[in-house]
Amino acid sequence: MIIEKRLETQLIRKAKRGDGAAIEALIRAHQEALYAFMLRMSGRPEVAEDITQEAFVRVLKNLDRFDPRFRFSTWVFTIAKRLYVNSIQKLSPRFDSEMITGQDGHGETPGYQSAQQESADNLRDALDEALDSLNTQQREIVLLFHQQNWSITAISEHLDMPEGTIKSHLHRARKRMRAFIVADVRRHEQVAEVLL
Numbered sequence: 001m002i003i004e005k006r007l008e009t010q011l012i013r014k015a016k017r018g019d020g021a022a023i024e025a026l027i028r029a030h031q032e033a034l035y036a037f038m039l040r041m042s043g044r045p046e047v048a049e050d051i052t053q054e055a056f057v058r059v060l061k062n063l064d065r066f067d068p069r070f071r072f073s074t075w076v077f078t079i080a081k082r083l084y085v086n087s088i089q090k091l092s093p094r095f096d097s098e099m100i101t102g103q104d105g106h107g108e109t110p111g112y113q114s115a116q117q118e119s120a121d122n123l124r125d126a127l128d129e130a131l132d133s134l135n136t137q138q139r140e141i142v143l144l145f146h147q148q149n150w151s152i153t154a155i156s157e158h159l160d161m162p163e164g165t166i167k168s169h170l171h172r173a174r175k176r177m178r179a180f181i182v183a184d185v186r187r188h189e190q191v192a193e194v195l196l
Contacts (some may be wrong), residue, residue, distance in 0.1 A: 003029045008072055010179050016063045030076050038080055040131070047087060054174055055080035074158045081140070130177035138173035144157045145170055 003011070008029070014022035031052060037049035042180075057068075058079050066075055069087070131139055144150040152170075157165045 007067060012063065012066060012068070012072065015060070020177050023060060026072070028057075030073055031056070031072070034076060034080055036141055037077065037148055038084060039058060040147055041081075041084055041088075041136075041140060043132075047084075051080050051083045051087065054083050058083075070157065071154065077144075077158060088194045090190070126181050127177075130180045133180045134176060138169055141166060142173045142177075 003025075008026070008046050009020045011026050011029075011050070015026055032056065035048055035052045037044060042048050042051070054179070055076060059076055066072065106168045131142065132140065139156060144155050145152070152163050155161075156166050159166065161169075
């Protein structure tokens, strides 16, 4: 759910004064995207849920610290990322392939639908493995750009890096994922059937 900047600013002002409806609206506006991002980063639903909840607890405790010159979503994601970095020392990430949507079969026969589902599953598995081959920073940039649809500028601000560096990381991450998939003949053939 995307809310316009003016409405978000009003909600933040009301939330700072303790308005429960404004607090609920802010959480609702960002919760789904933050959870999806944290699930792809951690690969564990329970970790994503815990981090998302803890991030909003911290956001609400520190609303007076929010600088309105910046995007609220960037601030929320930054808090969640810090919580994740702290938790990563305790938990080893594992990706949940259910989070990458596949293609639905539109054929009329069950066999066609099964083949389509198998192809989509192969693609999800290959993408999960390729994402897992990236370092944490590259994975975060890929997920923010492709899953969350953040602009290069927004990612640059979020990570406090020049835009050129973000573009470079994104390019290298895509190249590494492609190379990872192509390196395994079986994986490459399975993915190629979906992408052709």
